[in-house]
Amino acid sequence: MSAPSLASYIAKRPMLKRWMMPIANWYTDAAGYRKLGLRADDLIPEESETVQKALKRLPPKEAYDRVFRIRRAFQCSISHSLLPAAEQVKPEEDVEYLSPIIRAIEKEAAERADLDNLVVKR
Amino acid sequence: MLSRSTISRNAPRALQKQCSAVNGRGMASAATGLQYDVSESAGVKIANREIAGPTGTLALVAKAGPRYQPFPGFSDALEQFAFKTTLKRSALRITREVELLGGEIASSHSRENVVLKAKFLERDLPYFAELLAEVASQSKFAAHELNEVVIKLLKYKQQALSANPECQAVDAAHAVAFHRGLGEAITPSTSVPFEKYLSAEALAEFAQQAYAKPNIALVGSGPKNADLSKWVGEFFKDLPSAGSSSQYKLQPNTASKYHGGEQRIASKTGNAVVIAFPGSSAFGGSSYKPEASVLATLLGGQSTIKWTPGFSLLSKATQGFSQLRASAKNHAYSDAGLFTITLSGKADQVATGSKTAVDILKKIAAGEVASEDIKKATAAAKFQALESAQSLSTGLEATGSALVSGGKPYQIGEVAQSIDSVTEAQVKDAAKSLLSSKASVAAVGDLFQLPYGEDLGLTV
DSSP states (O other), X not given: OOOOOSHHHHHXXXXXXXXXXXXXXXXXXXXXXXXXTOOGGGGSOOOSHHHXXXXXXXXXXXXXXXXXXXXXXXXXXXXXXOOOTTTSOOGGGOOOSSHHHHHHHHHHHHHHHHHHTOOOOO | OOOHHHHHHHHHHHHHHHHXXXXXXXXXXXXXXXXXXXXXXXXXXXXXXXXOSSEEEEEEEESOSTTTOSSTTHHHHHHHTTTSOBSSSOHHHHHHHHHHHTOEEEEEEOSSOEEEEXXXXXXXXXXXXXHHHHHHHHBOOOHHHIIIIIHHHHHHHHHHHHTOHHHHHHHHHHXXXXXXXXXXXXXXXXXXXXXXXXOHHHHHHHHHHHTSGGGEEEEEEESOHHHHHHHHHHHGGGSOSSOOOSTTOOOOOOOOOOOOEEEEEEOSSOEEEEEEEEOOOOTTSTTOOHHHHHHHHXXXXXXXXXXXXXXXXXXXXXXXXXXXXXXXXXXXXXXXXXXXXXXXXSHHXXXXXXXXXXXXXXXXXXXXXXXXXXXXXXHHHHHHHHHHHHSHHHHHHHHHHHHHHHSOOOOHHHHHHHHHTOOHHHHHHHHHHHHHSOOEEEEEEOTTTSOOTTTTTOOO
């Protein structure tokens, strides 16, 4: 799903993480998707079976809100404008709602692959 | 080839020998090895019979069938959710592990119970005891499993039911006979809006009640008593002893009341008529009448021998109908029973067949039946009762059900004795009382041709 990343290496080391967090926060804000009213999980490419399955498993309210955010961002993009500051996504609202489901599906698939390649020794 | 004279000379002698052997052996020896030992471990009722052999069976019987479900479809969903993902391992892992060990897991439900069953090699008892405990107490009830698997399977089940007029008619007969409780459909029909009640959270709460300690019994066949109570004590101790009180709790156990009436359902899938009367409950229940099962075998319908209609009155009477299936059965439940005559097949033949069936019942009530036939019927009824107690598919549930609802296991010896002691007069009286009581008639199919209960001469 994702490109190679140092994120987990950094997150495991508290000191390093403390140094990196301001940079990370600046970078995320500068990426600008929050100004269009999107969350990070809205940017995950949909064109894979895993993500398609995860989208189907979203609770109805979450799925509706996701479509709403994407359409609003689309309108902003067409009109070359940003949302008013009050409507932009705040950092604390930018939470994972799709990634946990994707991780669960990937875990299921990995388990299936493991069990399929199981060697039984008796 | 044997000459005819040899057979005719030897047959009576062989028969005589067999009869004397049966009389000599008596009931006592026939019943040993069938009787369940009842015990309790960690607050869970256990019935077990030790059978020396390489395999064993363990069943969990929960009093959570449609009779006790809070909303339609809950028992079906609970049955389908058995052996799905638990908090400890996924459904796939459970399946693969069972495959590796060489066992068999299955779940089913009847009108009163949900049954989880595991068959396994003797040494795998601890694994399967743990598995059943895990399913009962730690099933996850994931929303996506409900939507992706369980509801879809349930819809297939509904379609299968709607394509089977006989099942539909039996369900309808139960509904008019008992209204609520035992009258609930065993699987909701295609037009029941069960989805609006069903949710993963609701099922989780229902399961907590359904699999609470006082609501279940474990029935084993094969493993040693000591082993079983040890492993059950270890794995089932964490089961809740009472579920949380919510709106998804089990229906209270109210005594079944017989109402009677008539229901007609138009259908293109086939034709079936069910004529039902109040019957006999299971052994140990309040309305247990052994003569009902004798009457059922006397009416019969399905021959046990190939190429002959057999002795039963229904099959003799319907011999001329080439496209008619007739059978009589006593559906026994813990506190009530339903005696049904089921006819299915071509519409015109079902119509005439059902008239014939009622006429036969009237003849039995009037005493116009050979005493020899009643003797044969008694023997057949006894065989059926013992056979169903002995076989795993029916015996485990019957035992578990008796244990959960009455605290007393199925006493095979007593059942056989009570059927043996049925007299001719009792059978005739039973038929008379059926005809005098209100009938429940269900017709499914081409209603233009199928008769009303009144046309058959029944009081509906």
